[in-house]
Amino acid sequence: MVRIILAIVVIVLSSYRLITESKTDLMPYCMFFLGTLILVIGLAELQKDRKGFVGYMSIVSSLIVLFVSIQDFLMHLKGRFVTIVMYSYCIATSNNNTFNH
Template sequence: MLKISRIILAVIVILISGIGLFTKIFDFQPYMMFFFSLFMLVMGLEEFQKGRKGIGWISIVVFLFLLFVSIQGFLLY
């Protein structure tokens, strides 16, 4: 289940960032950051399941930082 959600989130992030790259319209950047934060959360959970707690904690911290940045992006735009 986590592997499927990781793939779906990765595709969403790549599509949104590709749209911003080719059109030079960065209005969707907070959405990209939000989906990337969810991607990092899923990666952290997978690492915890594999028993790699160090990388899992780093991924959770990155998730929290990206979530904070995306919320700031939603509020400032």
């Protein structure tokens, strides 16, 4: 059930980005859900007593995808924070200039 929900979320996010051709910030979320889906698939393979290559490789690849998605999300968050700080600084300096004249 969890695999189906995660797969639907990944398909919807990817389809939306593909159809609208938007450069929105959906990519970190899509990668996060994809990494979670791959992790769930890997754990399910290990629970089925199929301790083969696929289960372990799924877990390793999911951890890499999750790491990249979190890093990408934090970089976007940092970029937004810098923009807000610069905007606040511009407003503060423009207000100070009007009081000096």
